[in-house]
Amino acid sequence: MNEVKEVDIIRIKDNDVAEETDEVIVEYPFTIFLNDNEFITLLCTPSSLEHLAIGFLHSEGLIGTKEDILDVKIDHKKGIAYVYTKNKTNLKEKLYGKRTITTGCGKGTVFYNVIDSFKSKKIKHDFKIDKEDIIRLIRIFNKESELFLKTGGVHSCALCDKDNILIFEEDIGRHNALDKILGKTLMEDIDLKDKMILTSGRISSEVLIKVAKRGIPAIISRSAPTNLTVEMAKDLNITLIGFVRGRKMNIYSNFPSLNF
Amino acid sequence: MNEVKEVDIIRIKDNDVAEETDEVIVEYPFTIFLNDNEFITLLCTPSSLEHLAIGFLHSEGLIGTKEDILDVKIDHKKGIAYVYTKNKTNLKEKLYGKRTITTGCGKGTVFYNVIDSFKSKKIKHDFKIDKEDIIRLIRIFNKESELFLKTGGVHSCALCDKDNILIFEEDIGRHNALDKILGKTLMEDIDLKDKMILTSGRISSEVLIKVAKRGIPAIISRSAPTNLTVEMAKDLNITLIGFVRGRKMNIYSNFPSLNF
Numbered sequence: 253m254n255e256v257k258e259v260d261i262i263r264i265k266d267n268d269v270a271e272e273t274d275e276v277i278v279e280y281p282f283t284i285f286l287n288d289n290e291f292i293t294l295l296c297t298p299s300s301l302e303h304l305a306i307g308f309l310h311s312e313g314l315i316g317t318k319e320d321i322l323d324v325k326i327d328h329k330k331g332i333a334y335v336y337t338k339n340k341t342n343l344k345e346k347l348y349g350k351r352t353i354t355t356g357c358g359k360g361t362v363f364y365n366v367i368d369s370f371k372s373k374k375i376k377h378d379f380k381i382d383k384e385d386i387i388r389l390i391r392i393f394n395k396e397s398e399l400f401l402k403t404g405g406v407h408s409c410a411l412c413d414k415d416n417i418l419i420f421e422e423d424i425g426r427h428n429a430l431d432k433i434l435g436k437t438l439m440e441d442i443d444l445k446d447k448m449i450l451t452s453g454r455i456s457s458e459v460l461i462k463v464a465k466r467g468i469p470a471i472i473s474r475s476a477p478t479n480l481t482v483e484m485a486k487d488l489n490i491t492l493i494g495f496v497r498g499r500k501m502n503i504y505s506n507f508p509s510l511n512f
Numbered sequence: 513m514n515e516v517k518e519v520d521i522i523r524i525k526d527n528d529v530a531e532e533t534d535e536v537i538v539e540y541p542f543t544i545f546l547n548d549n550e551f552i553t554l555l556c557t558p559s560s561l562e563h564l565a566i567g568f569l570h571s572e573g574l575i576g577t578k579e580d581i582l583d584v585k586i587d588h589k590k591g592i593a594y595v596y597t598k599n600k601t602n603l604k605e606k607l608y609g610k611r612t613i614t615t616g617c618g619k620g621t622v623f624y625n626v627i628d629s630f631k632s633k634k635i636k637h638d639f640k641i642d643k644e645d646i647i648r649l650i651r652i653f654n655k656e657s658e659l660f661l662k663t664g665g666v667h668s669c670a671l672c673d674k675d676n677i678l679i680f681e682e683d684i685g686r687h688n689a690l691d692k693i694l695g696k697t698l699m700e701d702i703d704l705k706d707k708m709i710l711t712s713g714r715i716s717s718e719v720l721i722k723v724a725k726r727g728i729p730a731i732i733s734r735s736a737p738t739n740l741t742v743e744m745a746k747d748l749n750i751t752l753i754g755f756v757r758g759r760k761m762n763i764y765s766n767f768p769s770l771n772f
Contacts, residue, residue, distance in 0.1 A: 256739075264760060279716055403736055405737070456684065457555065475664065476537065478684060482519050502524075507522055512524065
């Protein structure tokens with residue numbers, strides 16, 4: 253699948269007017285069928301589609317463990333994922349009822365319940381990171397995004413340990429990029445309790461919730477968090493760092509985890 | 513309602529480590545009740561909430577005209593809008609069925625149907641704009657966003673004519689900022705056929721759909737469009753301009769509407 257497409261544009265620079273072709277990011281409607289029931293259509297970047305489907309369904313609570321997955325088939329031409337699981341959820345119940353439209357890709361989450369369910373669930377970890385590692389990792393992260401350099405139209409997200417970036421994903425949706433990573437870690441049994449998420453995007457509450465659900469102890473962004481994210485990160489014992497730019501950063505929660 | 517909140521942070525700059533307070537953007541859960549049925553919870557910036565509720569419901573097709581609205585009450589403390597309309601839609605039908613999770617604030621739209629319904633509906637207009645007006649308007653637009661300067665956590669959106677910015681809104685969600693504007697224009701009977709939308713965010717298909725539904729002939733961004741947006745803008749006869757930075761811009765569709 254192509255992730256970028258050439259279009260004819262008129263480029264204006266000062267008083268120059270030029271007819272050119274330019275590369276724009278592809279916005280790909282991707283429909284997920286769960287046990288032959290149509291569940292949802294995501295608008296995404298057509299890469300790592302199997303991981304996106306798994307990651308999304310897991311974030312939504314429709315897949316429990318890797319063992320719950322019987323089969324995943326992707327029809328790239330039609331943009332459809334067919335996912336089959338052992339436990340058949342009642343989708344009607346899942347789909348109907350309170351929905352929350354988020355600041356990023358809406359997920360139909362019952363928002364308050366999700367927050368409440370975390371209030372009692374502090375993430376236990378002895379994760380510690382050095383600020384020099386963060387500066388170095390974000391520097392590498394910022395250089396990785398080919399699609400962004402081509403199109404300016406994507407967010408990037410990475411899973412890393414203290415030394416290296418382990419998984420890197422890009423998507424037009426902040427949440428899709430994260431779900432692609434979470435799907436891959438589920439399928440490959442990657443232990444997350446000593447890992448971090450790096451993201452190019454703003455950290456809103458639903459991004460933090462996805463990270464918290466998987467017990468990841470730290471999320472780091474070159475952009476801004478919201479007040480709700482800061483409050484939840486403190487409640488959940490997650491290290492939240494924003495505005496990492498050059499040798500600058502703001503630490504919002506779980507201060508002891510950072511070595512200055 | 514406060515749109516920003518102070519939090520205690522540790523700010524690192526090179527080797528300086530300082531405990532400071534910093535302003536972060538407020539993420540406000542805002543629940544819309546339609547005719548006493550809970551419809552949805554948006555995560556938004558708590559400003560122009562009446563216009564957001566109206567604009568969202570209108571974009572979703574749950575409010576037809578201004579005359580359809582009987583009453584709107586906002587409970588700022590609880591974060592609830594109570595909207596009453598003449599025509600009672602069957603929310604169960606609206607909420608259940610195919611949903612599309614968008615790259616921005618998900619809207620539960622039946623995506624293909626929405627696109628199909630436009631294929632036949634080119635927007636008829638004789639809208640023309642001079643490139644110097646766009647450069648001037650975006651320059652003003654970029655300076656307007658106080659919240660962004662404070663927090664780096666919001667998108668801004670504006671309605672303007674060729675001469676001036678008429679309405680300016682900010683929100684943590686690209687779509688909320690646009691819906692706030694669309695709600696205000698509905699309530700105040702503002703004619704949109706000679707107006708433009710300016711946005712700080714990327715232009716994905718669902719943003720273009722909101723603009724197209726209201727017959728707005730042009731959308732201009734300092735950021736990127738997707739291929740789907742470019743195709744739809746051409747189909748719909750909407751002027752789509754992106755990457756307006758300084759005296760540079762890319763024109764993606766409806767070229768004749770621009771005076772170079």
